[in-house]
Amino acid sequence: MPDLKDLEVIRDPLWDNIRLDHPALLALDTAAVQRLRYVRQVGHAFLVYPGATHTRFEHALGAYHLTRRALASLEERGELERVPEEDCLAVRLAALLHDIGHYPFSHALEEAGFPSHEALGVAKLCQGELGERLAEIGGPGFAGRVGALVTGTSPSALQGLISGSLDLDKIDYLSRDARMCGVPYGTVDVDRLLATLTLVETAPGRHEVGVLEKGVSALESLLFAKYQMYRNVYWHHRSATCMFKRAVRGAVARGTITVAAIAEATDDGLMEQLITRDGNALAAAIRARRLHKRALDLPASDVPTETEPWVSEDPVLLERVEDALAREAGLAPGDLLLDYPARSSMLGVDLPLRTRGGAVERLTDAGRAGQLGLPRVADELYRSARRLRVFVKEAPRTPLRGVPALLTCPAADLRQRLDQGSPLLERSPTR
Numbered sequence: 174m175p176d177l178k179d180l181e182v183i184r185d186p187l188w189d190n191i192r193l194d195h196p197a198l199l200a201l202d203t204a205a206v207q208r209l210r211y212v213r214q215v216g217h218a219f220l221v222y223p224g225a226t227h228t229r230f231e232h233a234l235g236a237y238h239l240t241r242r243a244l245a246s247l248e249e250r251g252e253l254e255r256v257p258e259e260d261c262l263a264v265r266l267a268a269l270l271h272d273i274g275h276y277p278f279s280h281a282l283e284e285a286g287f288p289s290h291e292a293l294g295v296a297k298l299c300q301g302e303l304g305e306r307l308a309e310i311g312g313p314g315f316a317g318r319v320g321a322l323v324t325g326t327s328p329s330a331l332q333g334l335i336s337g338s339l340d341l342d343k344i345d346y347l348s349r350d351a352r353m354c355g356v357p358y359g360t361v362d363v364d365r366l367l368a369t370l371t372l373v374e375t376a377p378g379r380h381e382v383g384v385l386e387k388g389v390s391a392l393e394s395l396l397f398a399k400y401q402m403y404r405n406v407y408w409h410h411r412s413a414t415c416m417f418k419r420a421v422r423g424a425v426a427r428g429t430i431t432v433a434a435i436a437e438a439t440d441d442g443l444m445e446q447l448i449t450r451d452g453n454a455l456a457a458a459i460r461a462r463r464l465h466k467r468a469l470d471l472p473a474s475d476v477p478t479e480t481e482p483w484v485s486e487d488p489v490l491l492e493r494v495e496d497a498l499a500r501e502a503g504l505a506p507g508d509l510l511l512d513y514p515a516r517s518s519m520l521g522v523d524l525p526l527r528t529r530g531g532a533v534e535r536l537t538d539a540g541r542a543g544q545l546g547l548p549r550v551a552d553e554l555y556r557s558a559r560r561l562r563v564f565v566k567e568a569p570r571t572p573l574r575g576v577p578a579l580l581t582c583p584a585a586d587l588r589q590r591l592d593q594g595s596p597l598l599e600r601s602p603t604r
Contacts, residue, residue, distance in 0.1 A: 183234060187349050191238040196262060196310045197269055203303040205273045209233055211439035215350055216279030217413035218406060220462055222354040225406075229272045235345035240268035242367050243334055243341060252372045255380065256330055259318070262311060264331040267322035271335060271342060273297050277440045278417055284514075285418040286488040293436050295320035330372050333382025338524045338536075339366065339392060347398045350406060358401035362391035373525035373533055383525035384536075392536075396520050404558040408514050412464040412564045415510040419495075420447055420455035422488065423507070427451065455507060465510060465564035469573045473559040476513070480580040483587070485515035490584055493591050498576070501598055502569030510564045513580065519558070520551035571598065 179195035193201065200206060209230035218225040244261055247253050253261065274294025276282040283289060298307060298316040307316040321327035325336035334341055344361055351359025369388025372380045384392055421443075424430045429451040435443060447456035458464065483490050491511060499509035526534045538551060561580070563573050575598040582590075590597065 185231065185234060185238070187345075187352055188235055188238050191234050192241070193234075193237070194265075196266060197237060199306045199310055200266060200269060200303065203301075203306055205297050205301070205303045206230070206233070206270065208437075208439060209272060209275070211441065212275055212277055213440050214279065214346065215354070215406065216281055217417065217459070218350075218354065218409075220413050220459075220464070221410050222356070222406070225350070225354045227349060227353045229275055232342075232346055232349055233269050233272055235349055236271065236342045237265060237269040239341040239345055239363075239367070240265050240334055243370055244331075246367050246370060247372065250371070256372075259311065259315075260329045260331055263315065263318045263327075264322055264329070264334055266307070266310070267319045267335045268341060270294070270298065270303075270319060271323050273303070274436070276435060277438050277443045278414075281414050281418050282421060282435065284414075284485070284488070285422055287432060287435070291324050295323055298323075330380035331382065333524065334370075337382060338522045339370075339382070339384065339395060343399070344395065347395070347402055350402060351398070354406055356402075356405060358405050359398045360394065361398050362394045365391035366395060371527055373527050375525050375533065381525055383527060383533075386526060386528045389526070389536075392522075396522070400520060400554045400558060403516070403519060408558060408560065411512050411514065411562065412466070412510075413459050413462075415512050415564055416455045416459050416465060418488070419492070419507055419510060420453045420459070422492065423455070424451040424453055465508075465566050467562055468509075468565040468569055469561065469563035469576055471561045471577060473556040473561070476559075476561045476577045477581050480513070481583055482515070483584040484511065484513045484580055487584060490587065494579070494587065494597065497591055497597050498563075498573070501596055502565070502571045502573065504565060504567065504569060508566035509569065511562075511576070512564065513561045514559065517555065519555050573598070 179198070181193045181198055183191045183193060185191045210228055212229045213219065213225070214227050214229055214232050215225050244253065244265070272290070272294065274290040274292065274297055276287060276290060297303060298320050304316055307319065311318070318327070322329065322332060322335045325332065333339070344363055344366065347359040348361055348363065351357070366388060369385040369391060371383050371385050373383035375381050421435065424447055425432060430446055438446070444456055444460060447453040448460065495509055495511050496506040498511070499506055502509060521538055522536050523538070524536055526536045528534060561577060563576055579597055
């Protein structure tokens with residue numbers, strides 16, 4: 174039985190009391206984890222939803238709490254007998270530490286082409302005070318075990334609790350973001366979902382986190398909550414996000430701030446550097462909430478289905494396109510920003526299901542007849558969540574109706590037209 178001196182209780186607005194054991198406390202009071210107190214969970218959403226000032230620190234505590242609850246549920250049913258205690262310890266720490274590599278303002282800078290926060294986080298696990306604490310907790314190889322869980326590459330049967338279709342990170346952020354934004358969209362049947370988690374043997378000697386058949390409705394509540402939050406919160410109005418991405422890319426290009434410094438910065442610390450050291454007009458406008466306005470706002474149903482991936486995957490080309498469009502519209506570079514966010518795996522499902530009869534099936538994006546229908550309409554839901562927007566500082570002098578068709582232009586052809594100085598809107602094919 175653990176010494177009560179090795180346990181702490183933290184009050185949380187979502188889960189009430191969160192109990193932290195001694196290993197968690199050792200990791201918690203390190204600079205890498207404490208930095209998360211100053212990194213907002215949902216980026217610039219607070220400019221639309223004033224309550225959305227909660228942080229990655231709170232979310233890390235919530236993910237850790239749900240992981241402890243999930244492990245307790247599995248242990249009650251005797252399912253942890255085949256799992257090494259070291260894996261249980263590692264998965265608790267992975268839940269707590271999974272976001273330590275996050276940049277300021279959520280995922281915006283990864284969209285802007287910066288290295289993934291998972292890779293940065295795994296590197297931090299082996300460095301400095303946190304690296305020393307993890308070695309103290311689990312030995313010299315423990316940081317690597319935690320890192321494999323964070324990156325989704327662990328052979329552990331508990332991997333699915335950290336990365337997968339029903340990972341506990343997802344359950345916390347959907348529930349927490351909805352609560353703090355004050356919206357009713359992120360409702361998840363958390364108790365039912367945790368109670369129906371199970372370890373399923375999917376191959377001889379290999380076990381994965383799955384769900385009992387009676388938990389399928391709770392799984393569906395998770396998937397639908399994710400769709401609703403993307404449609405109504407995460408992709409609701411991204412003008413500030415687009416301005417921020419452009420501001421940071423510009424500062425890095427000018428050499429006034431480095432990618433390494435950004436990775437260690439907090440939200441307010443980075444904004445201060447952008448404004449005072451870089452003299453960044455876009456950053457100053459964000460702080461004053463003088464945001465670019467929508468000159469074009471179309472649902473995905475009004476955008477050609479054969480769009481090219483460069484708009485969401487090639488920030489260098491996107492920036493060149495934005496500036497070319499700005500010139501054609503009589504605007505300055507940075508005064509016109511294009512946004513068509515993509516996350517094709519939004520409602521993806523891939524996990525084992527144990528039926529009431531004891532058989533094992535695989536839940537996939539095809540769903541399961543009579544059981545899990547949401548994935549089969551995932552493409553339509555994904556399209557309904559997406560919008561193509563063009564944000565401008567001031568009214569453009571040229572109509573932007575040709576922008577949707579421009580997205581069908583292959584990247585190589587687009588670069589050629591840009592290199593030649595050819596107009597983009599005038600030569601876009603008409604629909």
